[in-house]
Amino acid sequence: MLIDGVNIQPGAAEFPRNQWYVAAFGTEVTREPMHRILFGDPIVFYRTEAGEPVALFDRCPHRGMRLSNGGLLFQDTIQCHYHGIRFNEKGRACLIPSGGVPTSSLSVKRYQLKEISGWIWIWAGDADSADESLIPDHDDLGLTAEGFYPRFGLALEANSNYLFSLENLVDATHISFLHHGLIDDGNVAAHPYQCVQDGVRVSMVREFKDEVIAPMVKRTMALQGERADRTLELTSYAPSLCVVRQHFVEAGSDSKMRRDSRLVVGITPTGPRSCIQFVAAVNDYENTYPGLFDDLRHLLMEDVVALDDVQILFDQLGQDRAPEVSVRSDEGAIRTRRLIAAQIAAERSAKAPA
Ligand code: FES
Ligand SMILES: [Fe+2]
Incomplete structure (x- = not known):
C-alpha cells in the first residue's frame, strides 16, 4: 500500500x-x-x-x-x-x-x-x-500525573514490522478472538465504537454496560464484584506509541468501585521487520499485584506470536501477493497509517532539493 x-x-x-x-x-x-x-x-x-x-x-x-x-x-x-x-x-x-x-x-x-x-x-x-514538543504528553498518559502510579519493566521483542504492533493495539476487535475470554466476555468485536482523531492521536472508543469482568482483569485490577460498566479507549500516537485505557465502575455492588488502568506501549522499530514493545502499566491507585507483568506478558505475547506469523507469510509471498482488504472497524488503523505516511512524506520533501 x-x-x-x-x-x-x-x-x-x-x-x-x-x-x-x-x-x-x-x-x-x-x-x-x-x-x-x-x-x-x-x-x-x-x-x-x-x-x-x-x-x-x-x-x-x-x-x-x-x-x-x-x-x-x-x-x-x-x-x-x-x-x-x-x-x-x-x-x-x-x-x-x-x-x-x-x-x-x-x-x-x-x-x-x-x-x-x-x-x-x-x-x-x-x-x-530534535523537537521535544513532539513527545507525547506524559501527564496525559498518566506517567507523570499526580494520582497515577506507573510501573515499568516489560519489553517484548517482535520479529515483525513495527506497524503490525501499532495497528494491533488500536484494534479492539481481535480481543474477542485472539485473546478469547482473557480480558473480556467475548463481546468487543460486535460492539459499536467511535473513532476520534486529534492531531497525531487516533482513538477507538467503546462503552460497555454491566458486563462480566474477565478473571485476568479482576485479579490485575483488584476489582471485587462480578460485573462492571467499562470504557475502553485504544489510542495510537503516530508513529511510536499506543495506549489502552480502561475505566471500570463496578455494577450491582454498593461500593461502585472505580478503577482506571492504562497500558502504555512504546513501539520502536529495530529493523525493517522487527521492533520492541516497551510496556508501562499505569493505575489510579497503587497496584501491588505481583503477577501484573506476568499476566501482561502472557496477553501481549499472544499478539506478538500472531504478528510474527503474519510477517512470515507476508515475506513468503512478497508484498505484491499479500494485499490487505480492510473492513469498517479498521478505521483507527487506517487513520494511523495515513498519519505516519504523511510524516514520512513531509520528511522527504523537506530533504528534497529545491
Ligand atoms: S580505536 Fe576503535 S577500532 Fe581502533
Ligand atoms: Fe491484543
Whole structure:
C-alpha cells in the first residue's frame, strides 16, 4: 500500500526518522555501556557521571569495533577496546593514545535523548533537529500525573514490522478472538465504537454496560464484584506509541468501585521487520499485584506470536501477493497509517532539493 509514495503496508512499512521513540527503560542505562540496535543502527547507551543518559552510534570510526564491546568509561568518555581512542558524550574523539590530534572525521553520531518518568526517548534523526514538543504528553498518559502510579519493566521483542504492533493495539476487535475470554466476555468485536482523531492521536472508543469482568482483569485490577460498566479507549500516537485505557465502575455492588488502568506501549522499530514493545502499566491507585507483568506478558505475547506469523507469510509471498482488504472497524488503523505516511512524506520533501 502506497500513500504519498510511501510504502506504508504493515509487513514492509517504512518509519519516519524525525520522530521520538522509546529507546530503553531508565534502569537499563547505567555506567556499564549497553548495546542495542534501533532503526537498524547499532547504538551504545551509558550514563555520564552526573547521571545523564548518552547514546552514540556503536561503531568506532577507526577500525570498526563496537564501542560497547569491552569499551570502558572514563568520566563521561567511552574508550574503544581495540586501540583505546576515547570519545566524549557528544561523540567526538578526544584522545588518541597512539598520537595525533583528533579531527572531526573521527567522531560518531550522537542521538538526542529525553528521560521522562521510567523510560528514555530517542530522536531517530539528526540530534540537532530534535523537537521535544513532539513527545507525547506524559501527564496525559498518566506517567507523570499526580494520582497515577506507573510501573515499568516489560519489553517484548517482535520479529515483525513495527506497524503490525501499532495497528494491533488500536484494534479492539481481535480481543474477542485472539485473546478469547482473557480480558473480556467475548463481546468487543460486535460492539459499536467511535473513532476520534486529534492531531497525531487516533482513538477507538467503546462503552460497555454491566458486563462480566474477565478473571485476568479482576485479579490485575483488584476489582471485587462480578460485573462492571467499562470504557475502553485504544489510542495510537503516530508513529511510536499506543495506549489502552480502561475505566471500570463496578455494577450491582454498593461500593461502585472505580478503577482506571492504562497500558502504555512504546513501539520502536529495530529493523525493517522487527521492533520492541516497551510496556508501562499505569493505575489510579497503587497496584501491588505481583503477577501484573506476568499476566501482561502472557496477553501481549499472544499478539506478538500472531504478528510474527503474519510477517512470515507476508515475506513468503512478497508484498505484491499479500494485499490487505480492510473492513469498517479498521478505521483507527487506517487513520494511523495515513498519519505516519504523511510524516514520512513531509520528511522527504523537506530533504528534497529545491
Ligand atoms: S577500532 Fe576503535 S580505536 Fe581502533
Ligand atoms: Fe491484543
